[in-house]
Amino acid sequence: MQIQENISLRNFNTFGIDARAKYFASFESLEELEEIVDSDLFKHEKNSLILGGGSNMLFTKNYDGIVLKNALKGISCISEDENSYIVSAAAGEVWHKFVLHCIAHQYAGIENLSLIPGNVGASPIQNIGAYGVEIKDVFYSLEAYHKKDKKVVELKKEACAFGYRDSIFKHQFKEDYIILKVNYRLQKQPVFHTQYGNIEAELQRMGVTELSIQNISQAVIQIRQSKLPDPAVIGNAGSFFKNPIITPVQWEALKQQFPHLISFPFQDAVKLSAAWLIESCGWKGYREGDAGCHEKQALVLVNYGRAHGREIFALSQKIIDSVYQKFHVELEREVNIY
Ligand code: EPU
Numbered sequence: 036m037q038i039q040e041n042i043s044l045r046n047f048n049t050f051g052i053d054a055r056a057k058y059f060a061s062f063e064s065l066e067e068l069e070e071i072v073d074s075d076l077f078k079h080e081k082n083s084l085i086l087g088g089g090s091n092m093l094f095t096k097n098y099d100g101i102v103l104k105n106a107l108k109g110i111s112c113i114s115e116d117e118n119s120y121i122v123s124a125a126a127g128e129v130w131h132k133f134v135l136h137c138i139a140h141q142y143a144g145i146e147n148l149s150l151i152p153g154n155v156g157a158s159p160i161q162n163i164g165a166y167g168v169e170i171k172d173v174f175y176s177l178e179a180y181h182k183k184d185k186k187v188v189e190l191k192k193e194a195c196a197f198g199y200r201d202s203i204f205k206h207q208f209k210e211d212y213i214i215l216k217v218n219y220r221l222q223k224q225p226v227f228h229t230q231y232g233n234i235e236a237e238l239q240r241m242g243v244t245e246l247s248i249q250n251i252s253q254a255v256i257q258i259r260q261s262k263l264p265d266p267a268v269i270g271n272a273g274s275f276f277k278n279p280i281i282t283p284v285q286w287e288a289l290k291q292q293f294p295h296l297i298s299f300p301f302q303d304a305v306k307l308s309a310a311w312l313i314e315s316c317g318w319k320g321y322r323e324g325d326a327g328c329h330e331k332q333a334l335v336l337v338n339y340g341r342a343h344g345r346e347i348f349a350l351s352q353k354i355i356d357s358v359y360q361k362f363h364v365e366l367e368r369e370v371n372i373y
Pocket of ligand 1 (some may be wrong): 166272278297312321331333334367
């Protein structure tokens with residue numbers, strides 16, 4: 036275990052922001068993590084931040100503390116019954132690599148979540164979701180290290196309080212736990228989710244006559260690649276904002292004023308397409324220096340090269356303000372700001 040000083044985080048966040056960490060260490064095992072947590076340096080530093088794939092964060096300044104890179108690896112099927120498998124993945128595994136592993140082994144349930152950037156450890160934190168499936172649908176349990184108690188605990192689904200892009204790890208448990216491992220319940224008999232967006236059209240275009248988790252994954256990959264920027268080419272963190280949720284009464288009024296409003300029923304409320312709201316305010320394809328709003332998906336803010344995190348943040352604030360002015364709807368950032 037080695038704690039390094041004054042390290043650039045540019046290669047550790049998908050926005051490609053060149054912020055620096057005062058200290059940086061990576062852990063490949065629980066023992067290495069414990070060594071770091073027991074070090075004098077860790078005890079004296081007020082701030083610590085766990086880094087997975089760095090795909091849901093925006094650094095607006097240097098990090099004044101210790102950044103810990105979760106490099107825990109390993110995927111295995113730990114049990115099975117008649118209908119399902121419990122598949123365990125270490126938090127430092129790349130999410131898409133895990134999806135491909137499951138597809139190759141015919142573990143069904145996360146094929147719609149193909150190509151989501153980031154690592155396994157982040158999947159329960161923001162309850163990642165796409166194309167009609169969310170992690171909470173397949174989540175079984177997780178193991179996490181409690182920093183203060185220095186103990187490993189197991190948390191079941193009920194303890195995680197999953198919501199839309201939300202969980203207890205974004206609130207009460209934010210500072211306390213380091214996720215080590217996530218266990219998912221995946222099915223032997225797939226249940227296909229093809230109703231969302233363009234999946235059916237894409238499957239047709241591919242000439243698919245018999246559904247499989249392989250071809251659903253392939254369709255999702257193709258749809259994502261056609262409209263979402265590849266972080267390896269253009270820095271971004273996926274959706275920058277959440278889709279706002281409003282009451283049916285608010286929705287009625289808005290729909291009268293803006294008949295083209297795009298929205299979806301969501302529990303007892305209505306979810307608005309944030310991308311549509313942003314596009315309607317004229318931001319899609321907008322660029323200011325190296326900070327921009329993506330030309331194919333208005334929900335995604337991008338770094339065309341050397342944008343500072345503060346510039347991307349400032350652009351996000353202008354977008355929030357203009358959407359509020361036009362629609363009286365408050366956009367909320369999905370990305371974590373540091
Ligand atoms: N739309 C626009 N303008 C745009 C983009 C989209 O009007 O620039 C419209 C589309 O025509 C469509 C609606 O908005 O009717 C929804 O678009 P899309 O299916 O692309 O999904 P989204 O609501 O914009 C959410 C997730 C994405 C996820 C997709 C697909 C959030 C915050 N985002 O986006 O997740 O991939 O659905 O399921 O919920 C992420 O979290 O990083 C992410 C990319």
